[in-house]
Amino acid sequence: MKSDLISLYTILHKEVTRFLRIWTQTLLPSAITMTLYFIIFGRFIGSRINDIQGFSYINFIAPGLIMMAVITNSYSNVVSSFFGSKFQRNIEEILVSPTPTWVIIVGYAVGGVLRGLIVGLLVTLVSLFFTKLVIYNIILVILFVFLTSLVFSLAGLLNGIFAKSFDDVSIVPTFVLTPLTYLGGIFYSLSVLPPVWQFISQFNPILYMVNGFRYGFLGFSDISVTLGLSFLVGFVVILFWLNWYFIEKGVGLRT
Amino acid sequence: MKALSIHKLEKTYRNGVVALKGISMDVEEGDFFGLLGPNGAGKTTTIGILTGLVTKTGGTAQVFGKDIDKEFEEAKRLVGIVPQEMNFNIFEKVIDIVLDQAGYYGIPRDIALSRAEKYLKQLGLWEKRTVTSRTLSGGMKRRLMIARGLIHHPKLLILDEPTAGVDVELRRSMWDFLVDLNKSGTTIILTTHYLEEAEQLCKRIAIINKGEIIENTTKKQLLSQLNRESYVLDLLHGINNVPEILGVTITKIDESTLEVQFPSGKSITALFKELERHGIIIKSMRTKTNRLEELFLDLVEDKK
Structure with missing residues (x-):
C-alpha cells in the first residue's frame, strides 16, 4: 500500500508540475476569458437585463462562469496530459511498472481536479472585481465544485484512453462539452425556456452541476439539488469503473 | 533458478499478423542472454508481453517463478526494460525522468535520489541531470533509458537494441557497463542487430525468425556449427x-x-x-x- 501511495504521489506531482510549468497555457486563459465574460455579459449587457429570482444578472451568471472554467480545465487537463503521454509513449513508464490501475486513474483525475479548482479560484477572484459574491451554503459549493471537477477529469481520462490523434482530443470538448455547457443554464434560468426546451434541458447533466453550484451561492436552483448531487456521485462511480475496465483491458494502451 | 521461463507464447495481432507462434525458452539466473532475429521476427513482441505493453494471445511466462497472469505486479518489480524507441517525456529533466520511474515502483524519494546519482554518474549523465531530455544526444538518451531501467534494481534487465545508432566508442563503454552489471548478478536479456555485440557479450543465444525460435544454445556451441x-x-x-x-x-x-x-x-x-x-x-x-x-x-x- 505504501508503494502504491508513492506511485500515486509521483503521478500527481508530475501532473501538477506540468500544468504549473505551462501556466500561461493552463491557468491564465480561463481567467482572461472569464474576465471578458464578466465585462461583456455582466456589465455591458447584464446592466440592461432584469433581476433573476431577485439577483442581478451578473450575480446570477457568476457561479455558472466559475463552473464553466472548472469543467473545461478539469477535462482538458487530463485528456491532453494523458494523450500527450500516449503520444510520446512515456505512458509506458507507468505501464511497465507495478502501478495498479486505480492509482493511474486517481493520479490523473486528482491532477485534473487540482487544475480545475485552481482555475475556479482564479475566476472567483476575478468575479470579485465585478460583483459581491454571497455564499448561501459553503458545503454545497465545495461538494458541487469538487464532484463536477472529478466527473470531468474522469471523462477527460476516458477520452484520453480512446484518443488516437490530436483531433480526437478536441472533438469532445468542441462538439459536446461546449454546447452542453452553454446550454447548461449558465446564462439563463430554466424558467425562461419554452416547456419543450425545459424538458430537453433536463437531460443535460451540466444543468444539474451549474444549478447545484449556484444554489450553494444564491440559495435557489431550477432543479433538485439532491438529484444533482446523486447524479454527480453516480457519474463518478460509472466513469471510474469505465476507466478502470478499459485500462485493465489495455484499450488504447496495449497492442 | 530460472530468471525467465516462456512456454508456448503466442501473439496474434488484431490485424491478423501472427507475431509469435508458440515460442518456448528459458533464461537461467545470472545469464547474459542474446535474443537475435531479423526485423519483424518477434523480439519486441516477446519483450512487450513480458513488460505488459503487449497482450499475449496464448501461452505462459514466468519471471523468477512469478507468473505474469497471476502475479504480474510482482513480476514487473523484477524486470527492468530498456526499450528500442525513446519513450520518455522530452520536456522533462533527466533527473526527474529517473526519479519518477523510481516513484512508479514505490521507491521512497531519498533512496531514489541516491540510486539516481549512482547510475547517472556511472553512465556519464550526472552533469546533465538538470537539462531537459530533448537536448541530450542520441547516445545520452539511450544511457538515460538504461539508468531509468535500473532505478528499481531489477533482477532481470531486458535491453531491446540498446546500442542502435550509438558510436563505436560509446558502444564499447556500454558493453563494459553491461558486463559489470551482469557480473554483479543481474540477469540480462539483449536483443540486437549488431551480431558482434551478441558475440562479445552473450553466454547463450536464441535466434528467433518469423515468430519461431530456430536456435537456442550456448554461444560456443552455436559458433561451433560454423563450417x-x-x-x-x-x-x-x-x-x-x-x-x-x-x-x-x-x-x-x-x-x-x-x-x-x-x-x-x-x-x-x-x-x-x-x-x-x-x-x-x-x-x-x-x-x-x-x-x-x-x-x-x-x-x-x-x-x-
Whole structure:
C-alpha cells in the first residue's frame, strides 16, 4: 500500500508540475476569458437585463462562469496530459511498472481536479472585481465544485484512453462539452425556456452541476439539488469503473 | 533458478499478423542472454508481453517463478526494460525522468535520489541531470533509458537494441557497463542487430525468425556449427587473375585485395603456401565479418 501511495504521489506531482510549468497555457486563459465574460455579459449587457429570482444578472451568471472554467480545465487537463503521454509513449513508464490501475486513474483525475479548482479560484477572484459574491451554503459549493471537477477529469481520462490523434482530443470538448455547457443554464434560468426546451434541458447533466453550484451561492436552483448531487456521485462511480475496465483491458494502451 | 521461463507464447495481432507462434525458452539466473532475429521476427513482441505493453494471445511466462497472469505486479518489480524507441517525456529533466520511474515502483524519494546519482554518474549523465531530455544526444538518451531501467534494481534487465545508432566508442563503454552489471548478478536479456555485440557479450543465444525460435544454445556451441572461415587478404602486389585453389572460394575485391572462404579445419598455412605458389604474397589479413553474422544469415536463410 505504501508503494502504491508513492506511485500515486509521483503521478500527481508530475501532473501538477506540468500544468504549473505551462501556466500561461493552463491557468491564465480561463481567467482572461472569464474576465471578458464578466465585462461583456455582466456589465455591458447584464446592466440592461432584469433581476433573476431577485439577483442581478451578473450575480446570477457568476457561479455558472466559475463552473464553466472548472469543467473545461478539469477535462482538458487530463485528456491532453494523458494523450500527450500516449503520444510520446512515456505512458509506458507507468505501464511497465507495478502501478495498479486505480492509482493511474486517481493520479490523473486528482491532477485534473487540482487544475480545475485552481482555475475556479482564479475566476472567483476575478468575479470579485465585478460583483459581491454571497455564499448561501459553503458545503454545497465545495461538494458541487469538487464532484463536477472529478466527473470531468474522469471523462477527460476516458477520452484520453480512446484518443488516437490530436483531433480526437478536441472533438469532445468542441462538439459536446461546449454546447452542453452553454446550454447548461449558465446564462439563463430554466424558467425562461419554452416547456419543450425545459424538458430537453433536463437531460443535460451540466444543468444539474451549474444549478447545484449556484444554489450553494444564491440559495435557489431550477432543479433538485439532491438529484444533482446523486447524479454527480453516480457519474463518478460509472466513469471510474469505465476507466478502470478499459485500462485493465489495455484499450488504447496495449497492442 | 530460472530468471525467465516462456512456454508456448503466442501473439496474434488484431490485424491478423501472427507475431509469435508458440515460442518456448528459458533464461537461467545470472545469464547474459542474446535474443537475435531479423526485423519483424518477434523480439519486441516477446519483450512487450513480458513488460505488459503487449497482450499475449496464448501461452505462459514466468519471471523468477512469478507468473505474469497471476502475479504480474510482482513480476514487473523484477524486470527492468530498456526499450528500442525513446519513450520518455522530452520536456522533462533527466533527473526527474529517473526519479519518477523510481516513484512508479514505490521507491521512497531519498533512496531514489541516491540510486539516481549512482547510475547517472556511472553512465556519464550526472552533469546533465538538470537539462531537459530533448537536448541530450542520441547516445545520452539511450544511457538515460538504461539508468531509468535500473532505478528499481531489477533482477532481470531486458535491453531491446540498446546500442542502435550509438558510436563505436560509446558502444564499447556500454558493453563494459553491461558486463559489470551482469557480473554483479543481474540477469540480462539483449536483443540486437549488431551480431558482434551478441558475440562479445552473450553466454547463450536464441535466434528467433518469423515468430519461431530456430536456435537456442550456448554461444560456443552455436559458433561451433560454423563450417567455414572467411578472411580478407591485403596483397603486397596487385594481381590481374584470381587463382583457382581446390576447396577455397576466392573473390577479388580490388587489385590488391582478395576475399577467401574455406572450410573450417583446413590449414591456413597451406592456403598461404598455395597462394605464394601462384605468386601472391600476403601483406596482412583480417576477418571479413564476425562469425556469428555468417551463421545467423545461414540459419535465417535455411528457414525461408
